[in-house]
Amino acid sequence: MKVLVPVKRVIDYNVKVRVKSDGSGVDLNNVKMSMNPFDEIAVEEAIRLKEAGKVEEVIAVSIGVKQAQETLRTALAMGADRAILVVAADDVHQDIEPLAVAKILKGVVEQEQPGLVLCGKQAIDNDMNATGQMLAALLGWSQATFASKVEIEGDKARVTREVDGGLQTIAVAMPAVVTVDLRLNEPRYASLPNIMKAKKKPLDEKTAEDYGVDVSPRLEIVGTTEPAARKAGVMVGSVDELVDKLKNEAGVI
Amino acid sequence: MIETPRHEEEHVSEIRSAVRAICARYSEDYWKDLDATHGYPTEFVAELTESGFLGCLIPEEYGGAGLGLPEACAILEEVSRAGGHPGAAHAQMYVMGSVLRHGTAEQKQKYLPKVASGELRLQSFGVTEPTTGTDTTSLKTTARREGDTYVVNGQKVWISRVQHSDLMVLLARTKPIEQRSRKTDGLSAFIVDLRGAEERGLTVKPIDAMINHHSCELFFDDFEIPAENLLGTEHEGFRVVMDGMNAERILIAAECVGDGRYFVDKAVAYANDRVVFGRPIGQNQGVSFPIAKAYAKVEAASLMVDRAAALFAAGKPCGAEANMAKMLAAEASWEAGDTCLQTHGGFGISREYHIERKLRETRLYQIAPISTNLILSYVSEHVLGMPRSF
Ligand SMILES: Cc1cc2nc3c(=O)[nH]c(=O)nc-3n(C[C@H](O)[C@H](O)[C@H](O)COP(=O)(O)OP(=O)(O)OC[C@H]3O[C@@H](n4cnc5c(N)ncnc54)[C@H](O)[C@@H]3O)c2cc1C
Numbered sequence: 354m355k356v357l358v359p360v361k362r363v364i365d366y367n368v369k370v371r372v373k374s375d376g377s378g379v380d381l382n383n384v385k386m387s388m389n390p391f392d393e394i395a396v397e398e399a400i401r402l403k404e405a406g407k408v409e410e411v412i413a414v415s416i417g418v419k420q421a422q423e424t425l426r427t428a429l430a431m432g433a434d435r436a437i438l439v440v441a442a443d444d445v446h447q448d449i450e451p452l453a454v455a456k457i458l459k460g461v462v463e464q465e466q467p468g469l470v471l472c473g474k475q476a477i478d479n480d481m482n483a484t485g486q487m488l489a490a491l492l493g494w495s496q497a498t499f500a501s502k503v504e505i506e507g508d509k510a511r512v513t514r515e516v517d518g519g520l521q522t523i524a525v526a527m528p529a530v531v532t533v534d535l536r537l538n539e540p541r542y543a544s545l546p547n548i549m550k551a552k553k554k555p556l557d558e559k560t561a562e563d564y565g566v567d568v569s570p571r572l573e574i575v576g577t578t579e580p581a582a583r584k585a586g587v588m589v590g591s592v593d594e595l596v597d598k599l600k601n602e603a604g605v606i
Numbered sequence: 607m608i609e610t611p612r613h614e615e616e617h618v619s620e621i622r623s624a625v626r627a628i629c630a631r632y633s634e635d636y637w638k639d640l641d642a643t644h645g646y647p648t649e650f651v652a653e654l655t656e657s658g659f660l661g662c663l664i665p666e667e668y669g670g671a672g673l674g675l676p677e678a679c680a681i682l683e684e685v686s687r688a689g690g691h692p693g694a695a696h697a698q699m700y701v702m703g704s705v706l707r708h709g710t711a712e713q714k715q716k717y718l719p720k721v722a723s724g725e726l727r728l729q730s731f732g733v734t735e736p737t738t739g740t741d742t743t744s745l746k747t748t749a750r751r752e753g754d755t756y757v758v759n760g761q762k763v764w765i766s767r768v769q770h771s772d773l774m775v776l777l778a779r780t781k782p783i784e785q786r787s788r789k790t791d792g793l794s795a796f797i798v799d800l801r802g803a804e805e806r807g808l809t810v811k812p813i814d815a816m817i818n819h820h821s822c823e824l825f826f827d828d829f830e831i832p833a834e835n836l837l838g839t840e841h842e843g844f845r846v847v848m849d850g851m852n853a854e855r856i857l858i859a860a861e862c863v864g865d866g867r868y869f870v871d872k873a874v875a876y877a878n879d880r881v882v883f884g885r886p887i888g889q890n891q892g893v894s895f896p897i898a899k900a901y902a903k904v905e906a907a908s909l910m911v912d913r914a915a916a917l918f919a920a921g922k923p924c925g926a927e928a929n930m931a932k933m934l935a936a937e938a939s940w941e942a943g944d945t946c947l948q949t950h951g952g953f954g955i956s957r958e959y960h961i962e963r964k965l966r967e968t969r970l971y972q973i974a975p976i977s978t979n980l981i982l983s984y985v986s987e988h989v990l991g992m993p994r995s996f
Contacts, residue, residue: 365607365609367607368607368609369607369875383609383610383611384609385607385609387623422616423616423619423620426616426617426620427620427623430620430624542623542624542627542628542657543620543623543624544624544656544657544658544659545621545624545657545658545659545661545662545671545673546658546671548617548620548621548624549617549671549673551617551620552616552617
């Protein structure tokens, strides 16, 4: 079985995000970009499935600007076998919307015929949490979201999901789309020999047109603002004062 | 984190990310506790070794990654940028250069694969002596040939990581100073096996120092080295250690650039967050300008490091650039550290903020491995053609 892992190039989680002065989005000039952390978890899980003998090949795919090639090299250095880059934008500030990404991924799935698509539950830039679900719908495949445990048993995947208030375990028929959550695993970093080996692994370059997908935006960004600055805290003198403030000032109890 | 746009090869930024991921597992408290207890970062060094990063410069045929100085610089820069102290491990990267460039085929085969795997720690380098200091070619420790061995007598000082090394490259006098034909004649380099050496005439005394660098005094008393451990040609040992020194200076300069970036990151974050008189302190130009200035100087030094590393990697002469990079980077990191401390006010003095530790660590590099004055004298004489002063 092949596993397909879509990975997105996003602003690094360590970077303090700055909103562009025209409010059209976040400034991505000269900021460090990295693989979406949830996608790293998906890559790690795919590699572990391969190491456990459940999977023969791990294919990473990224859709976006040409620089996403770096993100794919990271996946290859971690242990993916090959990669596909779908160039769909020239400008680093152009985000490809989930539906367009899902349509392109559908095309990749039809070509590659993986038994499983493992993706991050969401990308930390726009927090859409939609691509995996849309892909499952477009393919007519089963889906299991927010996975904290994935077990492949024959033609079924047993997936433990993080849901409000607890864990839910479901069995889904394969092929399936599984979106992964934070606690599934701790991704490895690439060793130096693997970084060098990754340079020699195949990386195919395609375009959105190759899949006949129109990536022009359907959503309009009306504005982007910084989160409101947090107000300074106050020290309270006693529990009674705290309860009083929570009740009468904050109105939360 | 302020990210400098750099025109690096893709694998170099990949290396940076991986090293950052490793460093993220070792918090700044890890380094602070080691500093307080004079401990050695055994786990960190093991992880950096196993993941192949310390073997960066060792050719692939000996089990290393076969990469050059730009990659090695990226690795060490990221360790110091993350708040770590790469000085504990950096020498494992470059001391082997003397073996690689001057060793016999047997010596290379015997040592390099094990240095790459970490089985042998070759991270000690014995040159400096208490009475001669920077005047290296006057050093007094002697190695007298007796049959199949050399017998060593004398004293060294500030020799780092001896207690965390299996092997050391040692420079000693094999011809009396009055018989030398030129200043550098009559010194020889040796590979010294440190395992069990204290039973064979070597006394090691750790020096109580400002930073946790594991530096020691060494006393040799009829200490025997097998003749086969001579590295390079007898009496020509100065060359053996000398041509590794450019690499060392460039790598240390890269560490200073990492320190500088660490300090600027911290200073900027604090200047933005700390509110006094109802506004962030960074809104006062008296606070922001020194940080901006420190940043500019770190960036300039970084360019010189890149240039020196590229020249070294291309096998071109780089003495001037290596020296200037080390001087500029060590001065820039110190200024950035001082500014960072000042930005933090009283909190900068608290050990909990790590700044004072990093400042102590980066201060070393205006003195070792070569002090600023000696760099200036090199540039005056060899680059600018002014009269020799000593
Ligand atoms: C923490 C630490 C680790 C070290 N690790 C090692 C190691 O692993 N191996 C090793 O071999 N050495 C090591 N050293 C030694 C280091 O290389 C020397 O300390 C350094 O080269 C300076 O030599 P010195 O201390 O004898 O100073 P000196 O030579 O005594 O110089 C003292 C001062 O006088 C100045 N000076 C001297 N001569 C001149 C001149 N002609 N013109 C102008 N100024 C001059 C110097 O710049 C310096 O500021 C280490 C040192 C330290 C502090």
